[in-house]
Amino acid sequence: MIDFETPEKIVGVCTVIKTVADNMMRPVSRHFDENEHEIPWDYINFMHTAARAMGGSSMAPGDSKKEGPRIGFQRLAHMVEMLSWGDAGIYLDTPGGMLGSAAVSATGTPEQKERFLARFRGETPTFDAMCMTEAGAGSDTSAIRTTAVLDKNTKEWVLNGEKIFVTAGHKALVDSQGFIVVWATIDPSAGRAGMRPFVVEAGTPGCQVTKMEHKLGIRASDTVSIVLQDCRVPFDNILGSPEVVTDKATTGFKGAMATFDATRPIVAAQAIGLARATLELLKEMLAEKGVTIRYGLPRQKLTSIEKDVIDMEILLRSAWWLVLKAVWMMDNGKPNALESSMSKVRAGDVVNRITQKAVEIMGPLGYSREYLLEKWFRDAKISDIYEGTGQINRLVVARQILGYRSSELR
Amino acid sequence: MYSFEPTDEQKMLIDAVSRYAASDLRPAAHDADENKELPPKLISKGWELGVLQASIPEAYGGFGDRSAVTGVLAAEEMAHGDLAGALAVGTPGLFALPILLSGSEEQKSQYLPPVIAADWKAYTAALIEPAFDFDPNDLKTVAKAEGGDYILNGEKTFAPFAANAEAMIVYAKLDGATKGFIVPKGAAGLKVGEEREKFMGLNAIPFFKVTLEGVKIPKTNLLAGDFAPVLDASRVAIAAMAIGVTKAAFEYSRDYAKERDVFGVKVAQKQAIAFMLAEMVTEIEAIRMLVWETAWMIDKGHAEASKQAYLAATGAIDMAMMVTDRAVQILGGHGYIREHPVEMWMREGRGFATFTGLAMV
């Protein structure tokens, strides 16, 4: 039965997170934007303690085996939306499993999930990260050059290469005993078929954070380069069953794609939270200036500001449902590659349209650093870039609807 | 608990409607548009599917309870076949549903059975007015109380099948609010235009101007309830039909692009085209969710349903124009030629900004 009612459990979680957003994120948003590379420990410690108190280790679904319909990804999308409503940059500093864990969840064995994810339940806040991108391989992930070679004597994988733009890489490797998931190739001539995910734990010799980027927005989140130099990890740190090692098919690449099916709607949810924050603030600021929005009127009778605001609401609301549908499909085990990428395309567009328009509408106030609108405009842009750019996600959608393989539409 | 899956019962209805839409409406659409006429048999066949009847309680001759969700699902499928056909089949609903939603018990018992428990007959409504700033909540047609009667004065356009209508709902402003009035055939001062109106699209439907010059009707013909639920029901229905039309346009242009060769590849293999298609389907899906949510809110009696219906209808306007325009573009010059349906869909696509009141669920 078609139902748009938010599950009660999720409503409860959102109420709690709203308080966190109001009290622990918004008041420090500006500070962590202006002091890039400072770490919001208060927020991090609070979130860690809260997660432990609630018996969860991370926000990621999959670690609760409770009865009833599965709503883990729906809950996660709501939480991310609300946290990102608080601050899209600080949200990325949330301890516990994020993108790295998503890869572990999507491609790891049960034993691996336990081994790698248990650390998030520990005393201190712990982080993970996912390393796909390289200087010569962004959108075209099949071009990665980081290699993994099996040392048959020690049964270890030896990793070599450099990863860039790793979100939370510093927190995962330096600020906590976390781990990173490194995508490397076991056969550089095999392209996609050679790609495999490896877990590299903090403290592993030969793995080093070498650079921290300075960015347009989401400055509270660290984005780093990581060099792997004869970095040795145990054989079992290759994610998936042992056959993936010899499997000639594109299992590894498919693993990456399965991860994206789960993470793209979550990144889209981040965009939605930021867009909602922007629209709400814009409406408040307009209301203070005595501008009300007259819903229900034909467009011909609306002012240009009213038209803009109404269009923003339509964009926001409809995009949010695409996200929720994609995660609902995820929870219900329905293939969602199309919906997942559609939600990312839409949310990426919408958050940029809304934040850009909001700054424009508020004129000098929008441009001023006294308000958060200009920050949110800068924060928004990342949503159209990572987890597949807007173009890449359009490609995914197009291939799905046209029934094309990547060789037929590149 | 979120769910985006219709019930089994709804799926059965959608199935039946989509079969009719695909094998009856769509094949007839081109000729109906050219000849400016829908075969009456085609309309009765659609009527017999019982979409409207299923939303009218048994007590009034129907066999179910109204569900806006079921309504939008069916409306989308119908319009996916052909918009003009979908509107024609549903026209008696323009008379029946406002009575169901805002009429009295007596009005329901008196007026609904003859419409519902019979063959398709022309019952209609007149809402739209010939003004650029037409606003359903601020009508220029007015009603004035006079003794035991109301006197209606004003001018309407876009009244489907009005020439043969047994009766129609005329909307007018009464004490500052929009109200529906049941106006019987042949009421003194009621003038239906001699000639059919000429529009850019929907050629297959006979639309008429309706003029009201001191039309006197008894007070018992006033639909005393709120107009808002009636307007919501129309906005969401029109938006759902926009989804159906754009889905048709999207599918047609997608299939064409996979066949057409350019520069040694299929035109769909060009990113400029593939990205257009990706954006079209994303846009349709997004607005579709908004339409479904609106219908769900209507069924729940949600306080924000009216605002949401407005947002969905407004979103559908842009969606319909964007998608149908691109469908023509993807076919290139061939899209401009009337042998392909995309130009018709584009003419219809532009109309969704105007069609308020032409469908109800």
Ligand SMILES: Cc1cc2nc3c(=O)[nH]c(=O)nc-3n(C[C@H](O)[C@H](O)[C@H](O)COP(=O)(O)OP(=O)(O)OC[C@H]3O[C@@H](n4cnc5c(N)ncnc54)[C@H](O)[C@@H]3O)c2cc1C
């Ligand atoms: C703040 C930040 C955090 C990040 N976090 C992570 C992370 O945690 N882990 C990680 O692995 N990566 C991360 N990334 C990397 C991000 O995913 C990549 O930057 C992104 O995938 C694009 O790759 P690129 O920068 O190399 O751009 P390129 O691939 O060089 O693309 C350049 C332009 O070409 C377009 N383009 C590329 N290919 C096509 C095509 N086939 N058709 C049409 N257009 C095309 C792109 O859309 C883009 O507009 C992060 C990046 C940033 C900025």
